[in-house]
Amino acid sequence: MSHDAILAACGLDRDRITGGTLAVTTPVDGSEIARVPVTDRSGAEAAIARAATAFEVWRQVPAPRRGELVRLLGEELRREKENLGRLVTLECGKILQEGLGEVQEMIDICDFAVGLSRQLYGLTIASERPGHAMRESWHPLGVVGIITAFNFPAAPWSWNAAIALVCGDPVIAKPSEKTPLTQLAIQEICDRALAAFGDAPEGLIQTLIGGPELGEALTASPDVALVSATGSVPMGKAVAGDMSKRLGKTILELGGNNAMIVAPSADLEMAVRAIVFSAVGTAGQRCTSLRRLIVHEDIYDELVPRLVKVYEGLAIGSPLENGILVGPLIDAAAFDAMQAALDTARAEGGTVHGGGRAMGETYPDAAYATPAIVELPAQGEIMRQETFAPILYVVKYREIGDAIRIQNDVPQGLSSCIFSTDVRETELFLSAQGSDCGIANVNIGPSGAEIGGAFGGEKETGGGRESGSDAWRAYMRRQTSTVNYSTELPLAQGISFEI
Ligand code: UN1
Numbered sequence: 394m395s396h397d398a399i400l401a402a403c404g405l406d407r408d409r410i411t412g413g414t415l416a417v418t419t420p421v422d423g424s425e426i427a428r429v430p431v432t433d434r435s436g437a438e439a440a441i442a443r444a445a446t447a448f449e450v451w452r453q454v455p456a457p458r459r460g461e462l463v464r465l466l467g468e469e470l471r472r473e474k475e476n477l478g479r480l481v482t483l484e485c486g487k488i489l490q491e492g493l494g495e496v497q498e499m500i501d502i503c504d505f506a507v508g509l510s511r512q513l514y515g516l517t518i519a520s521e522r523p524g525h526a527m528r529e530s531w532h533p534l535g536v537v538g539i540i541t542a543f544n545f546p547a548a549p550w551s552w553n554a555a556i557a558l559v560c561g562d563p564v565i566a567k568p569s570e571k572t573p574l575t576q577l578a579i580q581e582i583c584d585r586a587l588a589a590f591g592d593a594p595e596g597l598i599q600t601l602i603g604g605p606e607l608g609e610a611l612t613a614s615p616d617v618a619l620v621s622a623t624g625s626v627p628m629g630k631a632v633a634g635d636m637s638k639r640l641g642k643t644i645l646e647l648g649g650n651n652a653m654i655v656a657p658s659a660d661l662e663m664a665v666r667a668i669v670f671s672a673v674g675t676a677g678q679r680c681t682s683l684r685r686l687i688v689h690e691d692i693y694d695e696l697v698p699r700l701v702k703v704y705e706g707l708a709i710g711s712p713l714e715n716g717i718l719v720g721p722l723i724d725a726a727a728f729d730a731m732q733a734a735l736d737t738a739r740a741e742g743g744t745v746h747g748g749g750r751a752m753g754e755t756y757p758d759a760a761y762a763t764p765a766i767v768e769l770p771a772q773g774e775i776m777r778q779e780t781f782a783p784i785l786y787v788v789k790y791r792e793i794g795d796a797i798r799i800q801n802d803v804p805q806g807l808s809s810c811i812f813s814t815d816v817r818e819t820e821l822f823l824s825a826q827g828s829d830c831g832i833a834n835v836n837i838g839p840s841g842a843e844i845g846g847a848f849g850g851e852k853e854t855g856g857g858r859e860s861g862s863d864a865w866r867a868y869m870r871r872q873t874s875t876v877n878y879s880t881e882l883p884l885a886q887g888i889s890f891e892i
Pocket residue numbers: 498544545549623678679680681839840841842843
């Protein structure tokens with residue numbers, strides 16, 4: 394399929410996505426595929442005002458009816474899975490299997506949110522006073538701004554939007570400048586679901602296209618109750634700083650520097666498959682990508698050469714083609730950052746396998762790289778940093794306690810895992826003295842989380858949780874109510890106050 398045909402299949406006709414000022418290039422071959430009109434600051438402010446008006450209406454719609462809109466959205470997404478998945482691949486370069494997987498995450502979270510729309514449960518609480526009832530209710534919060542990153546241009550929007558919509562909140566998307574087209578296609582899909590729904594308020598689901606000034610419009614406006622941001626640590630710090638000035642709420646899902654501990658008892662067959670998928674999937678550009686391998690010294694010489702061999706045989710190429718496992722990096726700057734990290738690793742005593750340019754002849758304007766394995770004498774500075782590229786650092790350990798210390802000794806705290814069949818080790822890894830990450834897996838890689846769990850992490854990852862479990866609570870406001878149905882007015886704590 395031609396690039397234009399992929400865009401057209403998602404309703405993005407040429408005249409709609411040309412003539413603007415934001416150039417979009419596909420990482421597949423480096424060619425320009427669109428010039429999208431951008432939203433200016435006043436356009437963003439108008440969108441926020443529309444969303445604030447929509448909130449007045451949407452918060453009164455019964456939650457199960459709000460769920461109906463998300464059900465319709467899930468149906469549209471099922472129909473569009475192939476088209477949207479291909480657009481994700483074209484725009485951000487992940488292989489088609491992963492592009493489709495991203496749309497499947499959207500469908501899954503819609504299903505979850507529809508069920509949730511009948512389960513926004515509160516609590517009843519025993520009052521200490523006679524003739525009194527206490528309860529806790531959850532009410533819609535307000536407008537939610539959703540800032541997303543280039544590497545997942547579709548799924549994180551849906552983790553936020555599907556939940557926010559059933560919770561009674563209008564949503565405004567601000568996608569990465571590198572991947573606006575996927576969000577425009579999602580907006581099309583939403584518009585169809587809204588039309589089928591019938592009576593949703595105008596401005597319930599909106600998209601802003603442009604740069605950081607639009608994120609700033611969201612963080613500046615008191616009409617935006619919550620900003621949920623996925624992306625880099627510096628971006629998250631900027632959002633948190635701006636929001637804290639007005640004590641607005643945030644959900645932050647930022648960098649990860651995810652590790653796997655491979656213990657002597659590990660099933661190495663499984664470990665190898667998990668390592669390769671999580672380290673080279675999305676060309677190492679997932680926030681959950683495996684970046685650090687902590688291998689027991691007894692199996693190091695068996696595992697590492699085996700990995701190097703598998704890496705040498707990886708199919709690198711156009712992510713739109715069947716059978717390809719490694720697509721391009723997003724752009725030349727990402728490739729340069731990868732090379733700089735490898736240079737630093739060499740200076741720190743690392744032995745680098747792979748890591749060079751790939752597909753240079755076929756796609757001179759694109760940024761394909763051979764995934765790298767870097768054997769390091771110890772975890773140094775470069776291994777503590779998140780480089781958004783397929784670099785897997787490997788170090789040895791002897792004692793499980795040391796392995797866990799190495800795992801935790803980084804600024805980020807998103808995802809982690811252990812391969813071991815020794816229950817003492819695996820339970821230690823999952824205990825309070827174990828992994829300090831938001832996600833800790835056993836005999837599964839660190840990436841590819843299901844939507845049913847809460848997704849996010851600690852430390853510089855930002856502390857936010859999105860998607861499943863009770864993450865919905867962040868999209869609602871909690872109200873504690875005490876009702877006195879007696880004829881007396883007893884005070885709490887037994888205080889006497891006679892007038
Ligand atoms: C991200 O990279 O921002 O767990 C999200 C995973 C995916 C989501 C990654 N479900 O790898």
